[in-house]
Amino acid sequence: MSVILAADIGGTKIAAARVAADGGLGAGIVEVPTPSRDGAASVVEATVRLLDSLRGPGDEAVAISAAGVVDTVGGTVLGATSSIAGWAGTRLGELVSAGVGLPAWVVGDGNAFGLGLALEYGAVNLVALVAGTGIGGSLIVGGEPVLGAHHAGGHLGHAVALEAAGMVCPCGRVGHLEAVASGYGILAWYHAQGGDPGVTTTRELLDRPGDEVAQAALGVGGSALGAAAGGLVNAFDPEVVVVAGSIARAGDPWEAGLRTSYTNTLIPAVAGTPLELSTAGPETALRGAALHARKHHGAAAGQIRRTALGGRNEEEGGA
Template identity: 25%
Template sequence: MSKYCFGIDVGGTSVKCALFSAEGTIEEKWEIPTRTEQEGVKILPDIAEAILKKMEEKEITREEAVGIGIGLPGPIEENGEIACAVNLHWGRKNVEKELEELTGMPVKAGNDANVAALGEMWKGGGKGAKNLILATLGTGVGGGIIINEKIVTGAHGAGGEIGHAMINPAEEKACNCGNKGCLEQYASATGIASLARKALGKTEKESLLRSKSHVTAKDVFDAYKEKDALAQEIVDEFAEYLGRALAVFACVADPDVIVLGGGVSKAGQVLVDCVEKYYQKYAFSACKATPIKLATLGNDAGICGAAKLILSR
């Protein structure tokens, strides 16, 4: 009888690994370095070795293991192939097939942001929901959409790429993706800092932010909490962009809950309150009651979602 599974979250510098019970309890967590040299040829063999060593250490047989779930930074197609993972120096690769051959166990792969959304639905801010939108507000804006407990991947593995929805047709500066006016340009940590620099350049208004040589998103929210007038204007602009975008996504997905994660979410409930005001303003009537909550799993969202991937296979 299967008793265990593994959840793997592959990042550009480290791979987070976890052994789970088949009921979903984390038994042990550890990390290994992500060796990206030589076009990342060692990454999957290193993961396989780490898993097999852990099984030997814990005296777990292959019959006792459900398999391996793995989240990766790139679009994953239905057949388990990743088209490209720039941070890992990979081109097209069938992750599921290769890792199955290396371990002798079933493997299910997913995009890291989508997998994090699954984790938050299973054990985090969206626990108990079957339909969820996760927006991860970090250096960029990632996201995941879950419908009836299933990740929305789409035809090209790009389902849930909410950070690259175009929300400002007047934008002249290009996003990292090459388009202009993407949500990521306003709702990420770098986007908020950019809004702050623009605001500081447009006015002589006194602000706590003027004492900072390099304004960050955290600085903006800290000043906001001190009732700094300019910080309030910046947060208000950010919140309108994000609240309006979430209202559009909710129209399509009709989630039970919207979860906000990533580094910006450390601002806490004040973030939810600001965004919720604009979400309420723009949301379709049937979706207005959808709650917005903070993510709770932090760095464990990826490993939890990866485990859920294979447990639900």
């Protein structure tokens, strides 16, 4: 059985597994810390070492889920935040392919996650919102992620949100969803409203049930995310919306704000579209990246065979 070696590269950790055609993860997931402050070359080297440690018979290609704006054709990171030093401009596919000795296919982490969720939910059309320190996601249409004209498809955290008016997003712009609904944004809203300056993480907000400002911050963050999800459903009419990431485990009042705002935003034609909360982890991005690689590696191999056969179909060229 052919196997895809898959890696999910984030700012904190690199996860990897061998993914079989049925989505099975072989011996499971292995992880190492991302040497993010040491620069892109160190991150690539750590990824290659991790993948090499998993090598086995039948490995066909490498799949990489990567943070940043990714050119999936050239395998290059076009743009990125400062979470990995010098990440923008990294020829990730080329470098990992050379290191591992297998063809490599790269997709943005939000789109990898969306593809993995589409597999999990059996959906051909799906909206995925991943709310953690930042907000990412994916629009899966016809079984494929919407990549866009500039490879930036899926950066849903940079849609405009009314609740974020006047608030600065980590990207430097003002009023984006991430500025109010991400872990960063919820904490920023809390401090902007006079919250305890000694609270420095979103996790701390979850442990302050008697802090009215903390509860309001969670509710506003959930409400902003719910409105964004509802707007995407109105525009794209998916089968399901899935919200994942660390913030998706925030509980009330975050979830109450999310669901109320989502329901109130939907137009009647799509009012029955379910919104699901997922506790999916790195296995989802690994499966999604492997699916992307399997499709495109198979198509590339088929094109090579057709070219070798003078443009005829493989079946036509058989004995």
